[in-house]
Amino acid sequence: MIKKMLSMFMVMGVITLIVGCDMGSSNTFTFIIDESYDEYITMGTSADYAPYEWLVKDENNNQTVVGIDIEIAKVIAKHAGKNLKVIHKGFDFLLEDLADGRVDFVISAMTPTPERAEIVDFSTVYYMATQVVLIETKNMDVYTSVASMNLSNIRIGAQLGSIQQDYANDLFDAPQKQFIQAVPDLVLGLTSGQLAGVIMEKPVAEGYINNMTSLSIANFTLGNPEDGSAVAVRKGNKALLELINDTIQILQESGQIEQFVKDSVLLNS
Numbered sequence: 516m517i518k519k520m521l522s523m524f525m526v527m528g529v530i531t532l533i534v535g536c537d538m539g540s541s542n543t544f545t546f547i548i549d550e551s552y553d554e555y556i557t558m559g560t561s562a563d564y565a566p567y568e569w570l571v572k573d574e575n576n577n578q579t580v581v582g583i584d585i586e587i588a589k590v591i592a593k594h595a596g597k598n599l600k601v602i603h604k605g606f607d608f609l610l611e612d613l614a615d616g617r618v619d620f621v622i623s624a625m626t627p628t629p630e631r632a633e634i635v636d637f638s639t640v641y642y643m644a645t646q647v648v649l650i651e652t653k654n655m656d657v658y659t660s661v662a663s664m665n666l667s668n669i670r671i672g673a674q675l676g677s678i679q680q681d682y683a684n685d686l687f688d689a690p691q692k693q694f695i696q697a698v699p700d701l702v703l704g705l706t707s708g709q710l711a712g713v714i715m716e717k718p719v720a721e722g723y724i725n726n727m728t729s730l731s732i733a734n735f736t737l738g739n740p741e742d743g744s745a746v747a748v749r750k751g752n753k754a755l756l757e758l759i760n761d762t763i764q765i766l767q768e769s770g771q772i773e774q775f776v777k778d779s780v781l782l783n784s
Contacts, residue, residue, distance in 0.1 A: 559618035566779035607676030640743035669711035
């Protein structure tokens with residue numbers, strides 16, 4: 516079923532793609548946007564955050580990367596007249612890679628905070644998403660508010676270096692915290708009883724509850740509802756930032772981003 520859905524996903528949109536993986540580099544993936552293009556534009560991401568980006572096997576049993584952010588990056592590459600290379604790294608390494616020139620831009624469901632904006636430049640927000648807490652379904656009547664989880668005898672998790680880590684530190688002073696790179700490992704901690712809740716964006720949480728009936732989204736939200744995700748580029752790269760902002764505007768006005776979200780959530784179900 517996954518392979519069937521992957522085939523549907525890979526042919527959606529206006530761009531026909533050939534997908535491959537660089538030999539000898541399991542965390543690098545190449546997408547041929549147009550065979551006439553000679554150059555690549557390189558994207559950094561942390562591919563453990565479905566439906567934004569995650570790793571799957573394609574029809575030939577090769578590992579590839581899919582998701583909302585990958586589809587957006589393909590269109591950015593198309594508008595740049597280049598093929599796309601995607602490098603998968605830990606989330607907390609992404610901005611360092613961008614600043615050091617190892618990637619041209621970063622798309623990883625990243626919220627543009629003032630602290631991050633001191634290091635990189637951000638595009639306009641391409642998608643708004645609510646921050647929620649994923650909990651075990653059996654605790655829905657127990658964890659009903661921030662106050663109900665602000666207890667010293669529980670542990671709350673979030674992705675290392677993420678805006679969710681900031682929310683965990685700012686809103687929950689009593690619980691113990693666990694911050695690690697891979698969101699699936701956090702969810703494993705939740706299902707094994709080591710964590711009482713994991714903070715994440717709502718579309719990501721919806722992917723988990725679609726696949727695991729033992730998990731639910733707590734009936735309260737966190738933080739600023741105006742938070743969203745943006746693309747990061749190196750400081751002063753005005754030409755690329757303008758191209759990305761133009762691309763985001765086109766994708767939003769045409770409804771393509773909403774379609775990327777729907778397709779990616781379905782693919783992850």
